[in-house]
Each structure stands twice: as C-alpha cells, then as structure tokens.
Amino acid sequence: MITSMTGFGKAVLELPEKKITIEIRSLNSKTLDLNTRFPSFYREKELEIRNIISEKIQRGKVDFSMMVELNPAARNQKVNADLIKSYIQEFKNITPTVTDGELLPVVMRLPDVISYTQDDLGEDEWNQIRATIITAIDALNEFRLDEGKVLEKYITSNLTNILDLLTQVVPFEIERITTIKERFAKRLEEVKVEIDQNRFEQELIFYLEKLDITEEKVRLKNHCEYFLKELEGNESNGKKLGFISQEIGREINTLGSKSNHSEMQKIVVQMKDELEKIKEQTLNIL
Known part of the structure; x- marks a missing residue:
C-alpha cells in the first residue's frame, strides 16, 4: 500500500454567526512544507493548527486555508x-x-x-473548528490513498515490464558468446599465426567472464521483486522506494555496459525508459 503526496481535502463548519470553510491541498516535497492562510482573529491558534497538520500529514508541500463568512446580522x-x-x-x-x-x-x-468586531474566540467554537480541521485532513488523506492506488498500479506495470524485458535478454546473451568466439577465431585466421590453443581458450574464458551478466540479472530481478513487496506492504515509504529504484538503475546500467550486442542494448534502453517512469512517480509517494 502506498500513499500519494498529492491530495485535496475540504470541510465546512456552519455556526449561527459565521460559516467557516477549511481547505487543504498538498503536492510532493522532500519534507513538510506548510503554508497557512487564515483570518487574523484566529492567529493565536496558528501554532496549534500547525501541530495538528504536521502530526497527521508527514510530508508534502501543504497549503492550508481557513475562510470565514460572517453573518451580517451577527456583525x-x-x-x-x-x-x-x-x-x-x-x-x-x-x-x-x-x-x-x-x-x-x-x-x-x-x-x-x-x-467589524467579533467576540473573543471561545473554547467551544475552537473545539468545533479543530474538529473541522481534522475532518478536512482526513479527507485529504483519503484522497492521497486513492491516488496511491493509481500510482501502485502504474509502477507495478513498469516493474513487470522490466522483468519481462530481462527475460528477453537471455537468447541474445547466448548468441553474443557464440559471436565473440567466432569473431576471435576469424581474426586469428586472418593474421595467420600459430597459437597455443589452451592459452587461447584461457584468454577467451577470462574475457567472457568480464562480460558475464548472471549476477546483474539476479540482482536486478531481486531488486524488482523487493520493490513490488514494498508496494504491497502496510506502510508507505517513498524514500525507501527511491533508494531501491537507484539500485535497479545500477544493475541496468551494468547490463548495458556489458551487453556488447546491439539487440541487448536496445532492451536496456527500454528498461531505462521504464525505470525513469518509476522514478518520476516515486517522487510523489509519501
């Protein structure tokens, strides 16, 4: 389960002498970046309002606004x-x-x-306003959860695509080794020199070991599966998912540097494209 940092929540409080509308909007941010707007009459409660928001909204660029419409008869x-x-x-x-x-x-x-003057802010009125603020925050968090479900579906699709592309590497991996052997043999025939066949085989094995991508494939598969497992967890941790995506990127880059095959390089480019989509969406995860 993941939660998006993008959301909107609204709640309205109807009092005999006024109507109070609370709106909260949030976008992605590395930390909690809170901006508040409310009438000066409620300025004394600013710190408490900020504490309520920071307690229930962990991260994001948050805009909080309180709009008050006074009843003319009560002014x-x-x-x-x-x-x-x-x-x-x-x-x-x-x-x-x-x-x-x-x-x-x-x-x-x-x-x-x-x-226009108002009576001092009473405890009963503040308690009602406080409850309305919490209602708006709950609406915002519900919105974020719904957005998170959309993100989860999108990212899961991208990860599945990477894993599918990884299976497409195998045929070219085998073909690549055969091609390299044939190319070396052909070059040796062209120079027409006698070689130690055992030494040639040793050098060829040493060279192919440098191009071996078995470990990279295993690690890439494990990182993708770990990412999917975290998506299904009970907590949303966008920073952790960001770290995992970096590890996925490292393995994909190593595959590209070791590929030595045009078709494999094309597959790596497609993997990178899918990963960039994941990274973009991960930035918006709480």
Whole structure:
C-alpha cells in the first residue's frame, strides 16, 4: 500500500454567526512544507493548527486555508466618525465647492471607515473548528490513498515490464558468446599465426567472464521483486522506494555496459525508459 503526496481535502463548519470553510491541498516535497492562510482573529491558534497538520500529514508541500463568512446580522459594526470627517475635509481642501452630502457616498467606500468586531474566540467554537480541521485532513488523506492506488498500479506495470524485458535478454546473451568466439577465431585466421590453443581458450574464458551478466540479472530481478513487496506492504515509504529504484538503475546500467550486442542494448534502453517512469512517480509517494 502506498500513499500519494498529492491530495485535496475540504470541510465546512456552519455556526449561527459565521460559516467557516477549511481547505487543504498538498503536492510532493522532500519534507513538510506548510503554508497557512487564515483570518487574523484566529492567529493565536496558528501554532496549534500547525501541530495538528504536521502530526497527521508527514510530508508534502501543504497549503492550508481557513475562510470565514460572517453573518451580517451577527456583525458588530462600528462607524469611524473621526476618520470620515478627516476624509471629507481632505476632499474639500482639494475641491472646496463640493458639499458634504456629495462627498459622503464616496468616503463611505474608503478603507477602515466601517470596522467589524467579533467576540473573543471561545473554547467551544475552537473545539468545533479543530474538529473541522481534522475532518478536512482526513479527507485529504483519503484522497492521497486513492491516488496511491493509481500510482501502485502504474509502477507495478513498469516493474513487470522490466522483468519481462530481462527475460528477453537471455537468447541474445547466448548468441553474443557464440559471436565473440567466432569473431576471435576469424581474426586469428586472418593474421595467420600459430597459437597455443589452451592459452587461447584461457584468454577467451577470462574475457567472457568480464562480460558475464548472471549476477546483474539476479540482482536486478531481486531488486524488482523487493520493490513490488514494498508496494504491497502496510506502510508507505517513498524514500525507501527511491533508494531501491537507484539500485535497479545500477544493475541496468551494468547490463548495458556489458551487453556488447546491439539487440541487448536496445532492451536496456527500454528498461531505462521504464525505470525513469518509476522514478518520476516515486517522487510523489509519501
């Protein structure tokens, strides 16, 4: 089971005097990169909100937003009379002929002319908000699990393709050895020199041992199977899967350097293509 770092969660809290909407979005990141946006009225709870998120969301670039819509009937409105008079006087200094009645509609649209106050944040309200935040996080994590299932299916397909390609190497591996022997024998015939047949066989064996890919095939198969086993595990560990994919890459590169056969090299290129797709998706695993 794997979990994606990409997700979205939302929860809404309806109170008599306000409507609070919590939204959480996440993308892939090496660590928890948290960005929060909420009204200044709830600033005192910022540390607690961050602790809640960091406890339930291990990694990812996370955007948390809290939007509050106040019920107009519940707003405590205050008109700043002194500021209104000051605005009007400033305008009249510029255009003395304009009356106060003409200026008032314009002034009332200016900043801070009307302010809204709220009662202090109560414990009961905060408990409800806290529960709503957790609900949004749970929705985000559920989304991440669903995305993880898609990733798992995609990566499993890529790994299966690598294992299938590995079986296609075998015929060319045998053919390659025969070709090398024939090429060496032909070159020796061309130079027309007498050779020690036993020494020739020893040197040929030594050369072929350097090109032997048995260990690489075994390790590559084991790494792929280990990767598949981790995908089916109970925990999601994107970093560990990233390390395994690096080991897979090393074995594929060694196969390519030892191939000495055009068809085998083509297969190695296809393996690398499948591995790059795996690495790209692994970056998004929690």
